[in-house]
Amino acid sequence: MTFKTLACAAFVAGLLVPVAASAGGAPPAFTRCEGCHRTEAGKNAAGPSLFGVVGRKVGTEPGFRYSPAMAAAGGVWDPARLAKFLAAPKDAVPGTRMGFPGLKNPEDVKAVVDYLQTLK
Numbered sequence: 001m002t003f004k005t006l007a008c009a010a011f012v013a014g015l016l017v018p019v020a021a022s023a024g025g026a027p028p029a030f031t032r033c034e035g036c037h038r039t040e041a042g043k044n045a046a047g048p049s050l051f052g053v054v055g056r057k058v059g060t061e062p063g064f065r066y067s068p069a070m071a072a073a074g075g076v077w078d079p080a081r082l083a084k085f086l087a088a089p090k091d092a093v094p095g096t097r098m099g100f101p102g103l104k105n106p107e108d109v110k111a112v113v114d115y116l117q118t119l120k
């Protein structure tokens, strides 16, 4: 293999990575959630499992001890509500125990919410 072929192969591989990520993989911003959340069904960690969170009633993952604020918040997680919560958790649910300041970049919010919708 010549150097030119190698360089070309590396270039193509570099192009393929973002395509793969947009086809269902976790976006880069989601690495900020993974310290506390799992995406497998029923696996709670410092935070509740995010599997099936879109369409789930707020604060109802079995086996997870929510803050009184989250347990009492009511309603269902839909994409709009998730976007608000992830941009500023403590404004959206005052008293939440989620120790995360929020995603400041709206593109990150959108990418993470899109990804959460695939976890089902």
Ligand code: HEC
Pocket (backbone or CB within 6 Å): 029, 030, 032, 033, 034, 035, 036, 037, 046, 047, 048, 050, 053, 057, 058, 059, 060, 061, 065, 066, 067, 068, 069, 070, 071, 077, 082, 086, 095, 096, 097, 098, 099, 100, 103, 112
């Ligand atoms: C430092 C740990 C931590 C980080 C980082 C974190 N979370 Fe959380 N998350 C929690 C905890 C704890 C709760 C439960 C909060 C409560 O009970 O008030 C929670 C709750 C949630 C809920 C509500 C789930 C439900 O069952 O009602 C969602 C959605 C969520 N987190 C998404 C995310 C996303 C997406 C990220 C990354 C952008 C993230 N979290 C980052 C700890 C974390």
